Amino acid sequence: APMGRLRAVNGDNEPWNVKWWSVGNEMYGSWQLGHMSTEEFVEKHNSFADAMRSVDPFISLVAVGEVGVWDEMILANCADNMDLISEHFYRQDWHGGGLMTHVLQIPRAIKGKAEAHRKYRDEITGLEEKNIKICMDEYNYWYGPHIYGELGTRYFMRDALGIAAGMNEFYRQSDIIFMANYAQTVNVIGCIKANTTHSVMAATGQVLKLYRAQYGKIPLILRGETRPLDISAALNSTADTLVISAINPTWEEVRFDLNIKNAGTGSGAIHWEITAPDDMAYNEPGIPDKVIIIGPEQVLNNKSFKVKPVSINIFKIPVININ
Numbered sequence: 001a002p003m004g005r006l007r008a009v010n011g012d013n014e015p016w017n018v019k020w021w022s023v024g025n026e027m028y029g030s031w032q033l034g035h036m037s038t039e040e041f042v043e044k045h046n047s048f049a050d051a052m053r054s055v056d057p058f059i060s061l062v063a064v065g066e067v068g069v070w071d072e073m074i075l076a077n078c079a080d081n082m083d084l085i086s087e088h089f090y091r092q093d094w095h096g097g098g099l100m101t102h103v104l105q106i107p108r109a110i111k112g113k114a115e116a117h118r119k120y121r122d123e124i125t126g127l128e129e130k131n132i133k134i135c136m137d138e139y140n141y142w143y144g145p146h147i148y149g150e151l152g153t154r155y156f157m158r159d160a161l162g163i164a165a166g167m168n169e170f171y172r173q174s175d176i177i178f179m180a181n182y183a184q185t186v187n188v189i190g191c192i193k194a195n196t197t198h199s200v201m202a203a204t205g206q207v208l209k210l211y212r213a214q215y216g217k218i219p220l221i222l223r224g225e226t227r228p229l230d231i232s233a234a235l236n237s238t239a240d241t242l243v244i245s246a247i248n249p250t251w252e253e254v255r256f257d258l259n260i261k262n263a264g265t266g267s268g269a270i271h272w273e274i275t276a277p278d279d280m281a282y283n284e285p286g287i288p289d290k291v292i293i294i295g296p297e298q299v300l301n302n303k304s305f306k307v308k309p310v311s312i313n314i315f316k317i318p319v320i321n322i323n
Contacts, residue, residue: 019059019060020059020062021060021061021062022062022086022135023044023045023048023052023063023082024045025064026064027041027064028041028070038070039073041074042073042074042078045063045064045074045078045081045082049061049081060083060084061082061084062082062084062085062135062137063078063082063084063085063086064085065086065087066087066088067112067113071085071117071120072120072124075120075124076124076127079126079130079132083132084133084178085117085132085135086135086136086138087135087136087137088136088137088138088139089109089113089136090138090139090140090142090189091105091106091140091141091142091143092141093143093144099250099310100228100250102158102159102161102162103161103165103230103247104162104165104249106141106163106165106166106169107165109139110139110166110177111169111172111173113134113136114134114173114176117134118176133177133179134177135179135180135181136170136177136179137180138181138183139180140182140183140184140189140204141153141163141204148187148193149187150188151188152189153189154202155191155202155203155204156279157276157280157290158249158279158310159203159204160203160204160206160274160312161247161249163182163204164207164211164230164247164312165230165249167207167215167245168231168247171219171234171245172219174219182204182208186199190202190205191208193283193285194285195285197285197286198285199285200283200285200287201283201289202282202283202291203276203282203291206292206293207274210272210312210314211314214243214314215234215243215245215314216235216242217234217236218234218235218236218237219233220233220234220235220242228248229247229307230246231246231247232244239319239322240318241316242260242265242317242319243314243317244258244313244315244317245312245313245314246313246315247312248308248309248310248313249310250310251309252309253307253308253309255305255307256304256305256307257304258302258303259303260317260319262322262323263319263321263322263323264319264320264321265302265317265320266302266317267302267318268300268301268302269302269305269316269317270297270298270316271296271297271313271315271316272295272296272314273293273295273297273312273313273314274291274292274294274311274312275291275292275310275312276291276310277290279310296316299315302315
């Protein structure tokens with residue numbers, strides 16, 4: 001095929017063996033090239049799925065989703081031809097509230113999508129057994145002047161707090177959310193901002209960088225009152241380290257106590273923190289970062305922790321004798 005020949009010319013003779021494929025993107029939206037009705041998309045998705053799987057029966061397909069009537073029809077008529085369903089959302093800054101309101105937009109949107117899909121499983125015959133989970137393949141804040149090219153917005157520490165709280169919510173909803181992909185990468189609404197000579201991790205990029213490197217892999221149930229903090233917990237892949245994520249979207253230092261059941265702990269903990277001079281701080285290409293990652297630092301007490309105002313925190317605690 002023409003594209004296969006182009007791939008070979010550029011040094012890769014063998015196919016990429018891509019597993020995950022999305023069939024369309026936001027086809028419900030009038031802004032989208034190829035926009036169509038739900039009924040038309042049902043027919044098109046199923047025909048594309050049949051054609052693609054006739055070539056490679058081992059691929060996994062993501063159908064276009066949008067909570068509401070669109071999702072209801074897609075899940076009722078395309079469930080045999082999909083492995084995941086896509087959901088997108090973006091949040092802005094015209095909510096009229098303060099820092100807490102701004103931060104909570106992201107986890108609340110994630111939770112709302114998850115709850116809608118649990119409801120679909122109850123209402124659509126046969127859907128529960130198919131276990132079609134969510135692919136949240138676009139999410140972010142999106143507002144403000146276009147500083148970095150077309151639609152290129154700036155991200156602040158307050159946005160970083162929201163994205164980190166979103167990470168926590170993804171873990172809490174991981175029974176029904178299979179995949180989540182921050183949109184996008186460079187400039188536009190990306191986590192990396194660049195000009196002609198420099199590039200930098202935006203405030204939200206610092207969150208992705210830290211959590212990619214240090215967050216846990218196995219979500220845990222966390223009980224008890226955590227407000228005003230947003231806290232989640234997970235084990236690492238070898239189940240010998242407990243990882244606590246604690247976001248403080250307030251202007252006060254907050255302490256919290258940790259009671260671990262059915263396991264012992266080793267001595268001390270390790271702490272990473274994302275901090276900034278204030279919630280409107282941001283990183284700019286070619287200028288020293290204002291939104292920074294501090295750590296790792298040793299914490300002597302692994303039962304009681306304190307987190308600074310307007311901060312994102314990860315604590316790693318060694319665990320032993322898990323029952």
